[in-house]
Amino acid sequence: MSSSSSAWDAHLAASLVRDAGGLAHRMRTGTLDVRAKTSASDVVTAADEAAEALVVERLTAERPGDGIVGEEGAAREGSTGRRWVVDPVDGTFNFVQGLDWWCSALALAAGEQVLLGAVHHPHDAVTWVGGPDLPTTRDGQPVARITDRPLADCALATYLHTTWWGVPEVAEPFAAVAGAARVMRMNGSGSMDLAAVADGRMDLWLHHSVPEWDWMPGCALVEGAGGVWEQIELCGYTWSVAGPPTAVAETVALLRGEPARG
Template sequence: MTTARPTLTDDVRLAGALVRDAGRLALEMRRGGIAAEQKSSVSDLVTAADRAAERLVVDRLGRERPDDAVLGEEGAAREGASGRRWVIDPVDGTYNFVSGLTWWCSALALTEGEGEEERVVLGAVYHPHDDVLYVGGPDVPTTRNGERLPTLEDRPLGESCLTTYLHPPFFGDPVGDAFSQVASGAATLRMLGSGSMDLTAVAQGRLHVSCQHSVPPWDRLPGLGLVLGVGGVGRQVSAAGVVWSVTGVPTAVADVCAALAR
């Protein structure tokens, strides 16, 4: 018997439940005290909460979306037959999470297609500290705890708050120089430590454009879905030997890409 294809409403409901449950599990584990392991750098950490939250999401997807592919930051990987993929970041902002800061979340995205044809269907982000759930996508108007967010007001980079996550070792090299071309044209700059959380702020018009290089799909796609759902845009461009992901209000995104091209 062929399983009925889930509706977009079904996917929105499931995505919200998954990130909420994952985020609440991570928060509860943090309250009990948790140790961190270093991955690639002192700010690139993983904890038992990351792994447990990812396992929770993957196990439920295995039951409810067995034909879909899965990719998780902490190693989950499953091929699928449906042409769809769930991309999971169980704890985005783990350094903040470990340090007792509140700017972290659980996030995921659902995509369709493969390779260059892959497109975001929806993104979901849950912020445990404020108990806030964001869900949105190109065909899903972005909501905050079920309330629809307004369409973004466009503005140029010179009137925008730019957000990034640029490691200090890149300062002064070609990558840092390329970013300086961008930052020098912005009204102000923030570096808060969670890409998906930053993009919830962009989707709400609190920040305006994100520019970061070498972004893995689990850090880029969930928030991209939210921004697309309020009329924003996302582009990827190459500069200084790396690929930059630029997401936000349309004119500021165009200005950032032009600065990188210089």
């Protein structure tokens, strides 16, 4: 049983997200069947399902012993102790609306340990791959290492759906962090946001109650670029934060209602 990743896994991951993203991008030019899932902004299309099916078919053939977990329902138990976590189209609302901030993403994990992540942005034809033991690259070129900085100097990529604004246990810690950052952006794709943190276009990422397919691919990229990540439980919610060590520590302190500390 192997719980490690290899260069072959990284190559496969990059190929899978490129192919899945390319398929979704082609399907986007036609008429899409759009259905709501949990809310008006949480939607699924035939492109999500077709892209996930493509990834599952490839993984079944090339990594038959590994497990699979997909956002659109793919599930397979494995025998290796590893699983592939698949998000065929991350940012589906943007995808449907004709906005470009969406991607295909996946991660390879062993238990709760994320081994590597891959993200492909079809609009710019850019692919990121990285992990804790795999320095993050953008189209095969190493990204610059993340520079440590305080929260006050960080551009914060985040998201808070309007349904949570009236929930004090979520809205108040969120506001404490957002108010301490240099600037805040809500772009609508967790994996794209985390890829932007990994390659220096954003500085820090924060979200609550995020599913593993929206978290694992990107947090692997951030770690592979020299950043850190942390998940904490607070009032029944799990908060996920990734970026420079000092800013992450300050964010965790503010979420807990403590004085910010680096």
